[in-house]
Structures are given as C-alpha cells and as structure tokens.
Amino acid sequence: MSWKCKLHGRVWKLGGNVDTDQIFPGYAMAAPADKFKDYALAGSEIPDFAGRVQAGDIIVAGENFGCGSSREQAPVALKAAGVGLVIAKSFARIFRRNAINIGLPVLVCDLEQQVENGQEIEVDLVAAEVTICARGEKIRATILAANVLQTLEAGGLIAKVRKQLKIS
Amino acid sequence: MNQIEGYLAMAAGKDEVHNGDDITVKVDLAIAHDITGPMAVEQFKKIGVGQVFDMKKVVFVLDHIIPAATVEAKVLHNVLREFSKRYGVKLYDKGEGVIHQVIAEKHRLKRGSILIGADSHTCTAGAYGALAIPVGATELAATMATGTLDLEVPEICEIRIDGKLKPGVYAKDVILHLIGHFGTAGFTDQGVIYTGSLMDQLTMDDKMTISNMGIEMGTMISYFADPDQSVGRVKEVYTFKTEDIPASVACPPNPGNVVRAADLSSTKISQVVIGSCTNGRLSDMLVAAEVLKGRKVAEGVTLLIIPASVDIAQQMEDQGLNRIFREAGGVITSPGCGPCFGAHMGLLAAGDVAVSTTNRNFPGRMGHRDGKVYLASPRLAAESAIAGTIVSPGQVVPLGGLADELEV
CATH class of the missing domain: 3.40.1060.10 (Aconitase, Domain 2)
Known part of the structure; x- marks a missing residue:
C-alpha cells in the first residue's frame, strides 16, 4: 500500500459519538476478513454505506468517533470499503490507534458544521490542512505526531515493526 | 510522579517519566479472545518472527461466541487452537469464562504490572493494581513479537x-x-x-x-x-x-446517558441479563438470588443468568443459587459474554427492551438497532425482572436484612 500525503474525496457526514457497534456491528464479528467491507457502518444511520461509498471518500464526524469496543474490524472495514480518511472533532483512543496501525489516516478537525454531504475536499496530512474545493477555503487540523506519520508512511504498524526488527 | 507514572517508569526502565513522554514499556501479559485473537494472529504472522516473545506471557480465551453459534465463529476458534498448539501459548477453550474474569482468577498480575489486551474491557484488571491497557489486534500482534508497547x-x-x-x-x-x-x-x-x-x-x-x-x-x-x-x-x-x-440507570443510546433510577418513568421490559465481565461474579449472583428467591419472573420477560467464569458457575451450584434462578423462571447459560455484544445467545428484536448488568447500550449492541438496553446493577435488574418494568431497588423487595432471609 502506498502512502499518500495528499488526499481528495467526497464527504460523508456522521454525527458525534459514533461507536464501534455502529461502524461494525457485533453480529458481523465472526465474518471472514474479505467480507468486512460489506458491514462498514452497517449499524449506523447510513446502513447502506458499504454499497454507496466510493474509493477515496472521506468521513467527517463529530466528537468521540469510534468509542466503545477495541474491534479492529471497524477501521479495517472502513478502509476496505474505500474510505481514504476519517476526520473527526475527536477520536476515542483505541479506534484512533487501530486506524493508524492499519494505515487508515485519521485527522482531528472540527469540520462537521463547515461541509456538506457529497462536497469535495482536499487534505494535506503532513500540513494538517483541509481545503473545501468549492470555495477554496482552507481549515487547519491538528498536526499529526511524528510517530503517527512514520507509521502511516510505513503503511501501518506491522511494516514498521518489521523494519524495527530488521526483517526484510 | 504519581503511582501510575511510577510503575510506567519502572516498566520503561527509566528513573522518571512525565505526561507527554513517548516511552516503550515491557509487557507482562498480552491477552486476546476469539473475536480479536485471530486477527492478531494473522497480523503476527505477517511480522515474520518464528515465535512469540514469551510463551508464558501470551494468553487467549474463547469467550465471545462459545459454544460457536455459527460456522464462521467455529473457524475463529480453530485459528486460535492451531496457533496455540504451534506457538505453545495458553488457550482457554473449554468455556472457562469471560477473558477478564479468567485472567483475574488464573493469571492475576502483581500491582504495577503491564497488561495489554485486545479487548476494551481489559481495564478491569486495574481493580488489582495492574496497569491494564486496551489495544487493537495489530498492536497486540506487535507486542506478541516484541514484548513491548510504545505509548505516550x-x-x-x-x-x-x-x-x-x-x-x-x-x-x-x-x-x-x-x-x-x-x-x-x-x-x-x-x-x-x-x-x-x-x-x-x-x-x-x-x-x-x-x-x-x-x-x-x-x-x-x-x-x-x-x-x-x-x-x-x-x-x-x-x-x-x-x-x-443514587441507584442509577444508563439509558439508550450510550453509557453516558445516566439518570437516577427513581426518576425513570415506568418502562416495560422483555429481557433481563445478569452477567458479563462487569457484573457476572458470585457477589452479583448472590444479590440477584436474594431478590429472586421464592419469586417469579414477570410474564413476557426472559431472564438470562450468565456466570462470568466456570469457577463462579460452580460456586453458584454449590451454594444453591441455580435452583433459586430456575424456580424463578430464569435461564442459566454457560459462562461467557452472552448477548452483551450482540452475536451470541439472547439477542433483542426491534421493540425489545432489556435491563442488563453489562457495560454498553449503543444502538444495536444486543441485537436489532431498535432494541433498547438499559444498564443497571444486578439488584435493580433482578427486581425489574419480577416487576416486568424498570424499577428502583427496594420497590419490589424491601431493602435491608435480606442476607439473613436467604437460606442457601
């Protein structure tokens, strides 16, 4: 998987406190890995998300995105369905780390009230800057920590650990 | 430094640590279950090391979907059986109970030890002073290879x-x-x-x-x-x-939506769950049994009793609690997570309302998105099972002196 620091995609708005049961419902937890994407956001207010999402789409959410369970199926399903980035006002700790560890970028930015569903935005992950394409407006996000960028650049934690352990 | 910082410093091999420091700590135990474990195993294999960092410090427990409710769930069990055999790590695969209870009973760590678990309720071990940090499958896999965890x-x-x-x-x-x-x-x-x-x-x-x-x-x-x-x-x-x-209830749609039990207007229920890593221990079962002894579960209510471990199940049997629960009309299941996370026995349909001693009530948590879960204590849950509505403790069975009444 190649690291892209500049992303461009359509916005899907979700509210606050979207928990992992909504992102990836419990009943799907035993599903085989190649089916995870079919359940992305199946328990949320957009249950048909998996059938409508396009590659590179960006989720824009409110506070505490990904609260609840440690299930890594949640970010894996979003990524496999085509989600290129999740932007939220804040993230729950485990979801945030899981997403970064599997190479799904997450950015902290209070964007929800400033964009519409389906609008196109451009994001520079290194500069932590969001551009709303239609009006060229630029919005600052929280800068990603150096070790987070390292993990994302490596393509996730497994690749980073392989490098650390010098396994080629 | 405070107590947590002191133990983190020790685990990191440093004299001092402070808020914001990036440190690497040595892990004393890494745990996962049948839902997160197989994913961790898959990620671990991608790292390409031949063995786990310490065979005695990696433990798996089958608890979420045991006995397997679907063929897919059984495949997950088999992945962990195969891994456990090949890599020599301990697997609890006989329905021993919920991972956090099994770890407390069989692998209780010393105060200040570092426990990481691919389950968000790993924090349970903080009760006995472990520094218990929940992680995802990939982070657990990394620790299985390195024996360490990076944290801020x-x-x-x-x-x-x-x-x-x-x-x-x-x-x-x-x-x-x-x-x-x-x-x-x-x-x-x-x-x-x-x-x-x-x-x-x-x-x-x-x-x-x-x-x-x-x-x-x-x-x-x-x-x-x-x-x-x-x-x-x-x-x-x-x-x-x-x-x-006060006696409290967390109403849908999340555990933060808490009200005084006394302020809840009468709400009809169709299921009561007493169990889980939150409230499935013997003391919880004793409280429930005090309430249910000689009484009957209301019409239209399913009462599920789910011991958190097989040891607890045995004590319930030895102390005569199972007879009390059965005579009241309860269903006693094998130890495990039960319907708490929505993939095993006891699920809700749209329109169902449950009072549960578990830990989460997000939309769809226990089945259908339009099934509702109210979180409460075993006492409140047991009284509600008899009333058929959500009640406050003492409303159905008077408070106080109950322990003397209970002859078990």
Missing part, C-alpha cells in the same frame, strides 16, 4: 470517593454515576486513579465492576490506588461523596 505517558487524574454506599446502591451505580458525570469521552487518553474511604469498603468484585467500565469514560488506564503509597501528583482531583450517588 498520559495525563493522570484522581477520583476520590468518600463515605459508605446507601442501601440499594452498588459499585455499578458508582461507575454509572461517574460516567454520567464525566461523559463517554471524559477521560480520553487519560489515566484515572481511584482513592477515598469508599475503597476500604469495596470488595475486589466491586472494584472490578468499577474498573471494567472505565473505558466507557474513554480512559486509557483505570487503576485503584495502593493505599500504602502516596498517590503522588495528578493533573486534577475530583471528589465525590457516596450520599450523592
């Missing part, structure tokens, strides 16, 4: 609770009250140290109930202070008095 030293707050709990108020009400107060993101990325005179009166079961739901406030670490050491410097001290803590 969190801000630490102290929650001090003084006094004695009022009748009808339990450890569950304490943690629900706190989650209601601080919100579901109240302590995201932070550590919490519990102190105060209430701690002297809490049993280990009580402390596990409180620690278990720390993640419902977003905590990275929930930890009960060592009373023989000073707590040390923390970012903030929040003080509570037990007289202000």
Whole structure:
C-alpha cells in the first residue's frame, strides 16, 4: 500500500459519538476478513454505506468517533470499503490507534458544521490542512505526531515493526 | 510522579517519566479472545518472527461466541487452537469464562504490572493494581513479537470517593454515576486513579465492576490506588461523596446517558441479563438470588443468568443459587459474554427492551438497532425482572436484612 500525503474525496457526514457497534456491528464479528467491507457502518444511520461509498471518500464526524469496543474490524472495514480518511472533532483512543496501525489516516478537525454531504475536499496530512474545493477555503487540523506519520508512511504498524526488527 | 507514572517508569526502565513522554514499556501479559485473537494472529504472522516473545506471557480465551453459534465463529476458534498448539501459548477453550474474569482468577498480575489486551474491557484488571491497557489486534500482534508497547505517558487524574454506599446502591451505580458525570469521552487518553474511604469498603468484585467500565469514560488506564503509597501528583482531583450517588440507570443510546433510577418513568421490559465481565461474579449472583428467591419472573420477560467464569458457575451450584434462578423462571447459560455484544445467545428484536448488568447500550449492541438496553446493577435488574418494568431497588423487595432471609 502506498502512502499518500495528499488526499481528495467526497464527504460523508456522521454525527458525534459514533461507536464501534455502529461502524461494525457485533453480529458481523465472526465474518471472514474479505467480507468486512460489506458491514462498514452497517449499524449506523447510513446502513447502506458499504454499497454507496466510493474509493477515496472521506468521513467527517463529530466528537468521540469510534468509542466503545477495541474491534479492529471497524477501521479495517472502513478502509476496505474505500474510505481514504476519517476526520473527526475527536477520536476515542483505541479506534484512533487501530486506524493508524492499519494505515487508515485519521485527522482531528472540527469540520462537521463547515461541509456538506457529497462536497469535495482536499487534505494535506503532513500540513494538517483541509481545503473545501468549492470555495477554496482552507481549515487547519491538528498536526499529526511524528510517530503517527512514520507509521502511516510505513503503511501501518506491522511494516514498521518489521523494519524495527530488521526483517526484510 | 504519581503511582501510575511510577510503575510506567519502572516498566520503561527509566528513573522518571512525565505526561507527554513517548516511552516503550515491557509487557507482562498480552491477552486476546476469539473475536480479536485471530486477527492478531494473522497480523503476527505477517511480522515474520518464528515465535512469540514469551510463551508464558501470551494468553487467549474463547469467550465471545462459545459454544460457536455459527460456522464462521467455529473457524475463529480453530485459528486460535492451531496457533496455540504451534506457538505453545495458553488457550482457554473449554468455556472457562469471560477473558477478564479468567485472567483475574488464573493469571492475576502483581500491582504495577503491564497488561495489554485486545479487548476494551481489559481495564478491569486495574481493580488489582495492574496497569491494564486496551489495544487493537495489530498492536497486540506487535507486542506478541516484541514484548513491548510504545505509548505516550498520559495525563493522570484522581477520583476520590468518600463515605459508605446507601442501601440499594452498588459499585455499578458508582461507575454509572461517574460516567454520567464525566461523559463517554471524559477521560480520553487519560489515566484515572481511584482513592477515598469508599475503597476500604469495596470488595475486589466491586472494584472490578468499577474498573471494567472505565473505558466507557474513554480512559486509557483505570487503576485503584495502593493505599500504602502516596498517590503522588495528578493533573486534577475530583471528589465525590457516596450520599450523592443514587441507584442509577444508563439509558439508550450510550453509557453516558445516566439518570437516577427513581426518576425513570415506568418502562416495560422483555429481557433481563445478569452477567458479563462487569457484573457476572458470585457477589452479583448472590444479590440477584436474594431478590429472586421464592419469586417469579414477570410474564413476557426472559431472564438470562450468565456466570462470568466456570469457577463462579460452580460456586453458584454449590451454594444453591441455580435452583433459586430456575424456580424463578430464569435461564442459566454457560459462562461467557452472552448477548452483551450482540452475536451470541439472547439477542433483542426491534421493540425489545432489556435491563442488563453489562457495560454498553449503543444502538444495536444486543441485537436489532431498535432494541433498547438499559444498564443497571444486578439488584435493580433482578427486581425489574419480577416487576416486568424498570424499577428502583427496594420497590419490589424491601431493602435491608435480606442476607439473613436467604437460606442457601
């Protein structure tokens, strides 16, 4: 998987406190890995998300995105369905780390009230800057920590650990 | 440094650590279950090391879907069986119970040890002073290879609770009250140290109930202070008095939506669940049995009794609790997670309403998105099972003196 620091995609708005049961419902937890994407956001207010999402789409959410369970199926399903980035006002700790560890970028930015569903935005992950394409407006996000960028650049934690352990 | 920082420093091999430091700690135990374990195993294999960092420090427990409810669930069991055999790590695969209870019973760590678990309720172990950090499958896989975990030293707050709990108020009400107060993101990325005179009166079961739901406030670490050491410097001290803590209920759609039980208007229910890593221990079952002895579960209500471990199930049998539950009309299941996370026996359909002693009530958590879950103590749950509606403790069975009545 190649690291892209500049992303461009359509916005899907979700509210606050979207928990992992909504992102990836419990009943799907035993599903085989190649089916995870079919359940992305199946328990949320957009249950048909998996059938409508396009590659590179960006989720824009409110506070505490990904609260609840440690299930890594949640970010894996979003990524496999085509989600290129999740932007939220804040993230729950485990979801945030899981997403970064599997190479799904997450950015902290209070964007929800400033964009519409389906609008196109451009994001520079290194500069932590969001551009709303239609009006060229630029919005600052929280800068990603150096070790987070390292993990994302490596393509996730497994690749980073392989490098650390010098396994080629 | 405070107590948590002191132990983190020790685990990192440093003299001192402070909030914001990036450190690498040695892990004493890494755990996962049938839902997260197979993913961790797959990621571990991608790293390409031939063995886990220490065979004795990796433990798997089948608890979420055991016995397997679907063919897919059985495949997950088999992945862990195969891994356990090949890599020599311990697998509890005989229905021994919920991972956090099994770890407390069979692998209880010393105070200050580092436990990481691919399950958000790993924080339960903070009850006995472990620094218990929940992680995802990939992070667990990395630790299985390296024996270490990278983390940022969190801000630490102290929650001090003084006094004695009022009748009808339990450890569950304490943690629900706190989650209601601080919100579901109240302590995201932070550590919490519990102190105060209430701690002297809490049993280990009580402390596990409180620690278990720390993640419902977003905590990275929930930890009960060592009373023989000073707590040390923390970012903030929040003080509570037990007289202000009422019997509480977390209403849908999340554990932070907490109200006083007495303020809930009459709500008809169709299921009661008593069990889980939050409230499936013997003391919880004793409270429920006191209420249910000689009484009947209401028409239209399914009562599920789910021991948190096989040891607890045995004690329930030895003490005659199972007869009480069966005569009341309850279903006693094998130890495990039950319907708590929505993939095993006891699911809700649209329109169903459950009172549950479990830890989460998000939309769809226990089945259909339009099935509702109210979280409460075993006492409140048991009384509600008899009433067929959500009631306050004491409304169906008078409070006080019950222990003497119960001849088991």
